[in-house]
Amino acid sequence: MRDPDLVLDQIRARYHKNWRDWLLHGNEATFSFPLAAPSAQAIARDSDAVGPWMRVWRNWSHAHPAAQLRSATRRTVVGAQEIFTHLDLSTVDELVVLDRDLADHWLRAKSRWARLRTVPGGVAAERIRPYLQQIVDLDNADFEILLDAATWFTQNPRSGLTIRQVPVLGMHTKWLARNRRLVLACLNINQQASANIDQPEEDLEQDDLDPLGLKALPVHVHVILADPADRERVCGLRHVSAPLPEINALPVRPTTVLIVENKESAYLVPDQSGTVVIHSLGNHLNVLDEIGWLDGARHLYWGDLDRAGLTLLSRARTRLPRLVSVLMDPVTLEEHNALAVKDETRADTPDPNLTDIETAALAALSTDYDTHVRLEQERLPSPFVLDRLSRAMKNTGSAIDDRGSGSH
Structure with missing residues (x-):
């Protein structure tokens, strides 16, 4: 019973x-x-x-x-x-009505579906179905933005504007990065099944914006001209931040390019003949495909000693196969373990191109009970860093050919 x-x-x-x-x-x-x-x-x-x-x-x-x-x-x-x-x-x-939570959910779902159906051109039921729970879970302000955005994009499918130029109150880059899939569903636009649901905020590229008829802001690349001779060609500038085409057009032909994950660490790099530093790329590693003066140079990479840092290293190496890591090895982690902190962030799996030493460093980041640590590059003592970087930048090209040797 x-x-x-x-x-x-x-x-x-x-x-x-x-x-x-x-x-x-x-x-x-x-x-x-x-x-x-x-x-x-x-x-x-x-x-x-x-x-x-x-x-x-x-x-x-x-x-x-x-x-x-x-x-x-x-x-x-x-x-x-x-x-x-x-x-x-x-x-x-x-x-x-037999359950308060069900009654509240049903009332909210009916109200929002009724309003979605007022979007010009109509919202296809089967296209919106996979996103209904996300739409019901939106707070009222975000739902109003979704309606306004769907209406505006329906009426302006090829505006050619940037995100912040769209006259929808409350819609900005972070909002669209979080809710782009909902907007596309309201517009009855097909979405790739392989698209990353957990896309980082403010990481919308042109391919993401094309279905909405928007254009991305030009990607700015940050470089340090560590060679005084290169600086003479650009009015003495050491730090340059400019759109990718302008960076590609710089009158430089470096023999060594050091890619550094974070800006503060990049500022430590001293002057060195024939050296250019690229820093703060984040996930925009695709720019490495577009910089012509990378060809023919040695490629070094220095990032955080954590799971995300090693993933970024692997993705950079996918684009620059002869890339050599610096300060991303188990010895560096062991010697400075007291400076490491607990890592609770989500990390993607690296591309399958880490060296044995880098793989060992990745394993060393895992501790008991399925927890992880991270050693941010800024925490490393400056004298130690400068010594290791100097040796790596002065190393001969033969060291790069030996991928199995890992970090220097």
């Missing part, structure tokens, strides 16, 4: 499985939940349990007048007994 709590669990399960279909395709439905009513023999064996069970359901029914209890007659040795057999409900609205 099922009590009301058990049947309510079944109701919640039915709702969570089917609410999208009810919302998109109409909620004309009837529901029946069996109560596992006792048989005549069970009543005869345990009549003391049946009476309280019937009273529980009768009291519950009085508190929920929209729900109907179906009954049947059991013929027992002590006479005919009326027994509740099913809980019947005529509509989805009658079903959800």
Whole structure:
């Protein structure tokens, strides 16, 4: 015999499985939940349990007048007994009213779907279906931005504007990075199944913006001209930050290019003949494909000693196969382990091109109980860093050919 709590669990399960279909395709439905009513023999064996069970359901029914209890007659040795057999409900609205959370969710879902249907051109039910829960979970302000954005992009499919030029109040780069998939679904635009759901904020590139008719801001690349001779050609500038085409056009032909993950660490690099430093690329490693003066130079990489840093190293090496890492080895981690901190960030799996020493460093970042540590490059003592960098930058090209030797 099922009590009301058990049947309510079944109701919640039915709702969570089917609410999208009810919302998109109409909620004309009837529901029946069996109560596992006792048989005549069970009543005869345990009549003391049946009476309280019937009273529980009768009291519950009085508190929920929209729900109907179906009954049947059991013929027992002590006479005919009326027994509740099913809980019947005529509509989805009658079903959800039995649980406050379901009622709130259903009301919010109906209201938002009704408003989505007012977007010019209409929103395709099957296109929006996978994103309905995310849309219901949006706070009111974000939902209003979504509606306004879908309307504006429908009316301006090829604007050629940047994100911040779009006249939708509240929509900015971070908002669009978080909610681009919802906007595309509202516009009935196909999305690639392989697209990264966990796309970093403010990491929208031109391919991401093309379906919306927007243009990305030019990627700025930060370089340090460590060779005084190169600086003479650009009015003495040592630090240059400019759009990628302008960086590519710099009148430099370095023999060594050092790629540094973070700006503060890059500023430590001293003057060195024939050397250019590229820093603060983040995930924009695709720019390495577009800088012509990288060809023919030795390529070094210095990043954080953490899982994300080694992943960025591997992605850079995918573009620059002869790339050699510096200060990203187990010895550096062991010697400065006191400076490491707990790493609770999410990290992607590196490309399969780490050297044996780099792989050992990655393994050393994992501690007991599935926790990880990180040693940020800024924490390393400057004298130690300068010594290792100096040796790496002065090393001969033969060291680069020996990929198995790992970091220098």
